[in-house]
Amino acid sequence: MLEVKGLSKIYPARRGSPAVTALDDVSFTIAANSAFGVVGESGSGKTTLTRCLIGLEQPSHGEMLFEGRDIARLKPSEMREMRARIQIVFQDPYASLNPRMSAQDIIGEPLLIHHDRLQLSARARTDRVVELLERVGLGVRHLHRYPHEFSGGQRQRIGIARALAVKPDMLILDEPTSALDVSVQAQILNLLVELQDSLKLSYLFISHDLGVVRYICDRALLLLHGRVIEEGPVDQVFDHPQSDYARRLIAAIPDVDPTQSLHLAR
Amino acid sequence: MALLSIENLHLSIPSFEGEAQILNGVDLSVERGQICGLVGETGCGKSLTGLSVSKLVASPPARYRQGAIRFDGQDILGLSEGAMRALRGRRIGMIFQDPTTNLNPLFRIGEQMVDVALHSMGANRWSRSALSEARARAIAMLERVGIQDAHNRLDDYPHQFSGGMRQRVLIAMALIGRPDLLIADEPTTALDVSVQAQILQLLFDIVREDNIAVLLITHNLGVVARLCTHVAVMYAGRIIERGTMADVFNQPSHPYTRALLNAVPTQKTRKGTLQGLGGSVPDPYLPHPGCRFAPRCAIAEARCRDAVPSETDLGHAHAVACIKAGDPA
Amino acid sequence: MSLPVAAPPSRWQNWQRSLYRFRQSGLSIAGLCIVLVLLVIAIGGSWIVPFPDHISGGINTAARFKPPSSLYWFGTNELGQDVFTLVMAGARVSLIAGFGVVMIAAILGGLIGALAGYAGGWIDDVLMRLTDLMLTLPSLILAMAIAAALGAGLDNMVFAISMSWWPGFARLVRGEVIAKKEDLFVQAARALGASDSRILFRHVLPNVMSPVIIKMSLDMGFAILAVAALGFIGIGVKPPTPEWGSLLSLARGYLPDYWWTAIFPGLAIFFAVLGFNLLGDGLRDLFDPKARR
Numbered sequence: 001m002l003e004v005k006g007l008s009k010i011y012p013a014r015r016g017s018p019a020v021t022a023l024d025d026v027s028f029t030i031a032a033n034s035a036f037g038v039v040g041e042s043g044s045g046k047t048t049l050t051r052c053l054i055g056l057e058q059p060s061h062g063e064m065l066f067e068g069r070d071i072a073r074l075k076p077s078e079m080r081e082m083r084a085r086i087q088i089v090f091q092d093p094y095a096s097l098n099p100r101m102s103a104q105d106i107i108g109e110p111l112l113i114h115h116d117r118l119q120l121s122a123r124a125r126t127d128r129v130v131e132l133l134e135r136v137g138l139g140v141r142h143l144h145r146y147p148h149e150f151s152g153g154q155r156q157r158i159g160i161a162r163a164l165a166v167k168p169d170m171l172i173l174d175e176p177t178s179a180l181d182v183s184v185q186a187q188i189l190n191l192l193v194e195l196q197d198s199l200k201l202s203y204l205f206i207s208h209d210l211g212v213v214r215y216i217c218d219r220a221l222l223l224l225h226g227r228v229i230e231e232g233p234v235d236q237v238f239d240h241p242q243s244d245y246a247r248r249l250i251a252a253i254p255d256v257d258p259t260q261s262l263h264l265a266r
Numbered sequence: 267m268a269l270l271s272i273e274n275l276h277l278s279i280p281s282f283e284g285e286a287q288i289l290n291g292v293d294l295s296v297e298r299g300q301i302c303g304l305v306g307e308t309g310c311g312k313s314l315t316g317l318s319v320s321k322l323v324a325s326p327p328a329r330y331r332q333g334a335i336r337f338d339g340q341d342i343l344g345l346s347e348g349a350m351r352a353l354r355g356r357r358i359g360m361i362f363q364d365p366t367t368n369l370n371p372l373f374r375i376g377e378q379m380v381d382v383a384l385h386s387m388g389a390n391r392w393s394r395s396a397l398s399e400a401r402a403r404a405i406a407m408l409e410r411v412g413i414q415d416a417h418n419r420l421d422d423y424p425h426q427f428s429g430g431m432r433q434r435v436l437i438a439m440a441l442i443g444r445p446d447l448l449i450a451d452e453p454t455t456a457l458d459v460s461v462q463a464q465i466l467q468l469l470f471d472i473v474r475e476d477n478i479a480v481l482l483i484t485h486n487l488g489v490v491a492r493l494c495t496h497v498a499v500m501y502a503g504r505i506i507e508r509g510t511m512a513d514v515f516n517q518p519s520h521p522y523t524r525a526l527l528n529a530v531p532t533q534k535t536r537k538g539t540l541q542g543l544g545g546s547v548p549d550p551y552l553p554h555p556g557c558r559f560a561p562r563c564a565i566a567e568a569r570c571r572d573a574v575p576s577e578t579d580l581g582h583a584h585a586v587a588c589i590k591a592g593d594p595a
Numbered sequence: 596m597s598l599p600v601a602a603p604p605s606r607w608q609n610w611q612r613s614l615y616r617f618r619q620s621g622l623s624i625a626g627l628c629i630v631l632v633l634l635v636i637a638i639g640g641s642w643i644v645p646f647p648d649h650i651s652g653g654i655n656t657a658a659r660f661k662p663p664s665s666l667y668w669f670g671t672n673e674l675g676q677d678v679f680t681l682v683m684a685g686a687r688v689s690l691i692a693g694f695g696v697v698m699i700a701a702i703l704g705g706l707i708g709a710l711a712g713y714a715g716g717w718i719d720d721v722l723m724r725l726t727d728l729m730l731t732l733p734s735l736i737l738a739m740a741i742a743a744a745l746g747a748g749l750d751n752m753v754f755a756i757s758m759s760w761w762p763g764f765a766r767l768v769r770g771e772v773i774a775k776k777e778d779l780f781v782q783a784a785r786a787l788g789a790s791d792s793r794i795l796f797r798h799v800l801p802n803v804m805s806p807v808i809i810k811m812s813l814d815m816g817f818a819i820l821a822v823a824a825l826g827f828i829g830i831g832v833k834p835p836t837p838e839w840g841s842l843l844s845l846a847r848g849y850l851p852d853y854w855w856t857a858i859f860p861g862l863a864i865f866f867a868v869l870g871f872n873l874l875g876d877g878l879r880d881l882f883d884p885k886a887r888r
Contacts, residue, residue, distance in 0.1 A: 056782070056786065087787075088786050090782075096782075096783045098780040109784065109789070109797075113787050182485065182487065182530050184542070184543075185529065186531075186540045186541060187542035189531065189540055190542055193537055208458065211531045211533075214531065216537070249460060252459045252460045252463035253488065254463070254488030254491060254492040255488050256488050256532065257488075257532070258491055258515040262470045262493055
């Protein structure tokens with residue numbers, strides 16, 4: 001479905017700051033209807049990778065082939081179409097929804113933006129928005145409410161509904177649960193699993209939470225300073241990491257497991 | 267006598283909708299050498315409990331209707347602002363979540379630390395000897411929290427430090443007055459996991475060496491498992507289960523504790539089987555007869571809605587506020 | 596799975612809550628009251644005044660310089676006109692002029708600022724240097740020059756003052772737009788493929804309206820003051836149209852003996868400026884996202 005080959009992004013030197021290599025020869029493949037995890041700490045290049053994939057940033061080298069076509073070399077009209085195929089769910093459900101738009105306007109916006117291809121009447125758009133709300137566990141009663149009237153988990157559901165509006169094939173999930181309580185996170189994760197199944201979606205799941213990546217994803221890669229450190233099926237990456245960095249990172253993740261208490265360590 | 271003991275604390279804040287009942291009888295105690303994790307969902311009142319201990323909740327408008335906070339025998343709620351200021355920084359240190367906004371970007375690290383050190387010494391800038399003593403303390407404390415070359419870094423501004431280093435500086439500032447109690451509100455939430463692991467280790471070492479008490483407020487159960495000796499689970503302004511970390515995590519006795527623990531994906535969790543917790547935290551404006559968790563509880567019965575469950579002692583300081591706690595499973 | 600949640604507040608409740616917060620500050624309410632009274636006077640003033648004919652220039656030489664009394668509440672002036680009637684009638688001119696100035700300045704400045712902030716680059720440079728240039732000119736002198744060149748009259752005066760007024764709005768809106776266009780929900784819209792005009796008018800501008808409305812309210816008072824100042828130096832509204840500044844100017848010659856001819860128009864200006872300032876402060880508290888729960 002998506003094949004990234006030798007992707008590099010170098011921010012050229014500016015006054016006072018040297019050139020920064022944000023991504024260095026990153027390659028991976030995401031199969032159709034699979035979930036692929038990207039794990040890394042701040043400064044690892046996760047954000048640059050997503051910005052390249054959704055066309056907010058041009059890579060310096062390499063290719064991002066979506067069904068064989070390079071995303072970076074699309075004409076503007078093709079790019080608009082591509083944007084309907086690859087959608088993104090952002091990390092912070094508080095900041096990613098326009099506070100002055102109702103749920104209906106937010107979820108319906110992609111339908112309006114891509115009106116030239118979708119050709120949905122106003123009535124059909126509303127029906128689709130209601131369908132999407134129900135799809136993500138909300139309902140018609142939420143249609144006219146504004147973001148501040150929703151809890152964090154409900155907002156993230158709206159963010160997911162917005163991403164699903166134009167029937168994409170792939171979702172980029174940029175730390176979709178890191179701003180949520182664990183109880184809510186579990187609901188969202190299960191919703192994502194269910195949606196992937198029923199809509200045959202592919203996921204690119206970006207996170208620093210290995211437990212979450214392991215739960216959602218089939219394969220994962222580990223980024224450090226823009227370079228791929230580990231890549232493979234999640235069990236292999238997490239249980240038998242090859243690199244020291246991966247081992248250290250995995251050891252640093254606090255599990256809900258009393259046996260890893262520091263008080264027992266000595 | 268515990269160093270910090272909170273007894274039946276009730277806190278309400280008036281607003282347009284009425285009195286918001288934020289805390290509804292919090293009972294909690296922390297001894298020296300203990301790291302007590304206070305966990306719960308957003309809006310359960312854990313941060314306001316922490317702020318109440320250092321009396322940083324503006325009151326009025328907030329009202330403490332009942333209960334007491336005792337720190338080393340003194341009644342915190344009865345102290346004057348002046349007496350409280352003397353406690354803050356000297357005997358009670360605080361660390362907050364975001365290391366970027368809690369340092370003044372316009373002043374050098376050293377200056378900010380020396381100010382805190384002077385305050386804790388009860389001295390001012392006009393005394394040369396006090397100033398050099400404060401500076402020495404600042405350097406020693408920065409070295410202690412693992413900042414290399416502390417001597418030179420005193421003259422750096424906050425933006426010259428990374429996020430993890432800034433959190434170390436804040437921990438150093440909180441510790442410079444050699445407090446007996448440290449209140450840490452989500453101290454590692456904004457940090458990367460590897461930095462978080464270092465900060466947790468640092469807090470652990472400090473508690474072990476100085477024998478201080480820590481109240482760690484967090485929503486991250488993994489952090490609690492790694493760092494805390496004790497844990498108190500909070501729901502809708504009450505502690506619903508407390509005990510040693512091992513007891514609570516190994517034998518969670520309140521359905522809410524169980525739900526929280528089950529919601530975290532682990533190695534063994536199969537795809538699609540994660541247990542979420544439906545519903546949301548109760549409205550603080552509505553009176554709730556009975557157990558506040560009952561509407562979301564999988565095992566609630568009719569009697570759960572009749573009376574607020576009192577704490578059942580399960581032994582070894584493990585207590586749970588659920589009337590079904592004694593029942594056979 | 597649908598979530599059972601406490602019924603969220605309706606719009607009506609949200610509005611009531613805003614009003615509750617607004618009411619927390621007595622001064623904001625005082626400001627709102629002053630502004631409402633001014634509005635009522637401006638709309639209905641010509642019907643409720645005791646001597647409607649004085650508004651259109653009617654005089655009564657028999658009753659020159661009468662001190663305040665039960666008949667002439669604010670006394671009479673050198674033409675025997677009732678000062679109370681003139682002050683009430685002046686409210687309309689002042690409010691219309693003030694509102695006109697602020698509206699024109701907000702729309703013009705807002706568009707310039709939004710364009711500069713959103714486009715960035717050389718467009719930003721050109722527009723903001725133009726704005727800076729306007730700001731370097733003393734506003735009252737600029738307005739005087741324009742008004743003098745165009746000739747007296749309400750419309751010319753409003754135009755003249757707004758020409759010196761828009762740069763403040765341009766700077767405000769530009770700064771807000773630059774901050775807002777980095778917001779995540781704007782990036783989200785961009786990732787959806789939204790056009791620039793859609794992003795600017797649907798996502799960015801609605802979210803910068805609060806500070807603009809606050810500034811409009813705060814500026815109303817000063818605009819009324821500027822109108823009065825131009826009236827005072829005689830290049831504002833043509834007499835006999837009553838206007839506070841020109842009333843004050845005419846009364847200047849009769850101080851201190853006939854103090855009432857000057858003090859009441861002066862107080863009117865004072866309360867108008869005060870009212871809009873208090874209202875603006877109240878609105879600022881109301882819109883402050885930090886105060887929002």
